[in-house]
Amino acid sequence: MGETDYQVIWPLGKLASRNVTLQSRIPDLNGKTICEISDYIFRGEEIFPAVREELRKIYPDIKFIEYTHFGNIHGVDEADVIRSLPSRLKEHGCDGVISGVGG
Amino acid sequence: MLTGFLTQAKAIAKAMGAKNIALAEYPGIVNMDSKEELHRKVADVVVKNIVAGFTNQVQETVKSIEPSPRDIVFRGSLDEVQEHFYKNAWTDGLPVIPPTLKRVNDFLKFTARDPGEIIGTLLPENREATVWNVAVNGVMAGCRPEYMPILLAAVEAIAAPEFHIQDGGASPGWEPLIILNGPIIKQLAFNYETGVMRVGRQANTSIGRFLKLYMMNIAGLRIPPGLADKATIGSGFNVVLPENEDVIVELGWESFSMSRGFNRSDNVVTVQSVVYETAPMATGGVTAVEHLEILAEVIGGNMAPWTHVALNWGKFYPLVVISPGVARFLAKESITKNDVKRYLYDHTKVSVKSMENLAHAGGLTSFNVNKLAAEGIAPKAYAESVDPDRLVPVFLRPEWIGVVVSGDSGRSRCRGYVQNHEQGMPVSKKVVLPPDWEQMIPFKPI
Numbered sequence: 001m002g003e004t005d006y007q008v009i010w011p012l013g014k015l016a017s018r019n020v021t022l023q024s025r026i027p028d029l030n031g032k033t034i035c036e037i038s039d040y041i042f043r044g045e046e047i048f049p050a051v052r053e054e055l056r057k058i059y060p061d062i063k064f065i066e067y068t069h070f071g072n073i074h075g076v077d078e079a080d081v082i083r084s085l086p087s088r089l090k091e092h093g094c095d096g097v098i099s100g101v102g103g
Numbered sequence: 104m105l106t107g108f109l110t111q112a113k114a115i116a117k118a119m120g121a122k123n124i125a126l127a128e129y130p131g132i133v134n135m136d137s138k139e140e141l142h143r144k145v146a147d148v149v150v151k152n153i154v155a156g157f158t159n160q161v162q163e164t165v166k167s168i169e170p171s172p173r174d175i176v177f178r179g180s181l182d183e184v185q186e187h188f189y190k191n192a193w194t195d196g197l198p199v200i201p202p203t204l205k206r207v208n209d210f211l212k213f214t215a216r217d218p219g220e221i222i223g224t225l226l227p228e229n230r231e232a233t234v235w236n237v238a239v240n241g242v243m244a245g246c247r248p249e250y251m252p253i254l255l256a257a258v259e260a261i262a263a264p265e266f267h268i269q270d271g272g273a274s275p276g277w278e279p280l281i282i283l284n285g286p287i288i289k290q291l292a293f294n295y296e297t298g299v300m301r302v303g304r305q306a307n308t309s310i311g312r313f314l315k316l317y318m319m320n321i322a323g324l325r326i327p328p329g330l331a332d333k334a335t336i337g338s339g340f341n342v343v344l345p346e347n348e349d350v351i352v353e354l355g356w357e358s359f360s361m362s363r364g365f366n367r368s369d370n371v372v373t374v375q376s377v378v379y380e381t382a383p384m385a386t387g388g389v390t391a392v393e394h395l396e397i398l399a400e401v402i403g404g405n406m407a408p409w410t411h412v413a414l415n416w417g418k419f420y421p422l423v424v425i426s427p428g429v430a431r432f433l434a435k436e437s438i439t440k441n442d443v444k445r446y447l448y449d450h451t452k453v454s455v456k457s458m459e460n461l462a463h464a465g466g467l468t469s470f471n472v473n474k475l476a477a478e479g480i481a482p483k484a485y486a487e488s489v490d491p492d493r494l495v496p497v498f499l500r501p502e503w504i505g506v507v508v509s510g511d512s513g514r515s516r517c518r519g520y521v522q523n524h525e526q527g528m529p530v531s532k533k534v535v536l537p538p539d540w541e542q543m544i545p546f547k548p549i
Contacts, residue, residue: 003180006201010170011193011239013230013321017120026157041466042105042133043141050145076417076480096157102104102112
């Protein structure tokens with residue numbers, strides 16, 4: 001006698017996300033405002049200043065809004081901080097964002 | 104983005120619908136680099152990646168087509184089903200019960216809820232948790248259909264925003280723990296005596312397995328070749344921990360669920376994270392305080408290495424499991440659960456210097472106890488001076504310590520379970536039973 005033939009159901013769930021359209025890229029960062037967002041771990045307090053220094057060598061006219069303006073995205077108030085980001089980034093006129101340090 | 108987290112970032116970006124988001128790699132493990140090495144890597148690698156991310160045009164992503172919830176996705180023998188599910192990363196490495204339509208429908212008989220009801224969406228993979236797929240995964244985990252009300256309550260708990268399921272793959276490698284209260288413990292033959300927290304009893308074991316399997320399949324928290332689980336060194340799933348409610352009633356103590364605002368007669372599931380457990384310490388002595396001293400020294404002391412993590416996020420809900428023998432001894436001197444919590448809080452300390460060293464080594468490079476107190480995250484008691492050798496409480500608040508009575512009635516051991524700050528915060532949900540529950544339970548308890 002043959003083995004039972006099982007007809008089995010998919011165990012996952014429907015994906016809730018929709019595709020996000022990414023903004024067009026910025027060909028030249030001179031004159032642009034780059035905002036920093038930090039999770040306050042993995043030596044971001046050293047990495048962000050080093051990134052600024054090196055980017056200024058390539059793009060002397062680049063402007064930064066430092067991460068201290070936006071709160072901690074991985075701290076006690078992370079939900080509130082993240083919720084406030086769209087409006088705050090707009091307030092500061094951000095053309096691009098560097099978010100770190102991922103880990 | 105550190106190298107070790109790139110694959111996780113790509114998986115999460117894909118799940119959020121932004122598959123081609125720009126990621127700038129920092130090569131290696133940043134905590135191990137000198138200041139000079141860090142700056143060199145930023146100059147030579149990170150900034151080049153950042154510039155590429157800003158300037159290179161990206162392709163639009165196309166969402167892939169997936170099955171519908173009720174689709175038959177495979178037909179085959181038992182072995183062929185196992186291979187297919189394993190290849191698709193739909194299992195936890197153990198054989199699964201094939202989720203056929205009949206088996207899923209048997210589970211659905213134990214709830215009045217619509218199978219299509221969306222309980223929540225689980226990050227990081229961002230999939231819908233539904234009554235239907237709770238039943239599917241319950242079948243797979245080897246649960247009985249009558250466990251369905253508990254499965255639903257557990258998933259409601261992890262879907263709650265305050266649970267932070269999105270951090271289920273965090274580096275320390277925490278696991279969820281279900282704590283169970285109520286008459287359902289005996290109705291479904293859970294073990295709450297000798298060998299509690301061990302595999303062996305179907306209810307405890309299969310429900311514990313279900314929750315982990317569900318977090319893998321719906322939240323996407325899979326180890327390699329999966330991408331979202333970043334536990335450095337993980338641990339296995341936790342079986343369900345039921346409280347010994349006979350002893351609780353005998354002693355006139357409040358149950359764990361009562362301490363969380365429920366009535367004694369409610370069936371309640373609480374889910375919280377466990378990042379590690381303490382030594383299973385035997386306590387002894389002819390006075391209650393002698394037992395409490397050992398609890399503070401060993402169990403409280405074993406929890407001290409995690410205080411810096413808790414303080415950084417201002418949340419810490421550790422659990423202490425006391426065996427009935429110890430509970431009875433303490434109750435003879437009118438000690439209550441709240442007294443145990445207060446004693447642990449008052450008598451377990453850790454040095455600020457130790458906390459700050461551990462924090463900085465672990466990547467919390469901005470951690471400073473006095474700064475946390477000034478920001479209102481750490482209680483004021485932590486910043487009474489600037490002496491780094493000063494001792495401060497291990498536990499942030501006594502009322503945040505959970506106490507559960509369970510285990511071998513004839514022994515005097517206790518064990519602690521360390522919870523991971525805001526990740527896996529304790530969330531309690533009432534178990535909702537179907538109208539004909541008493542008639543539906545197929546067998547009487549052991």
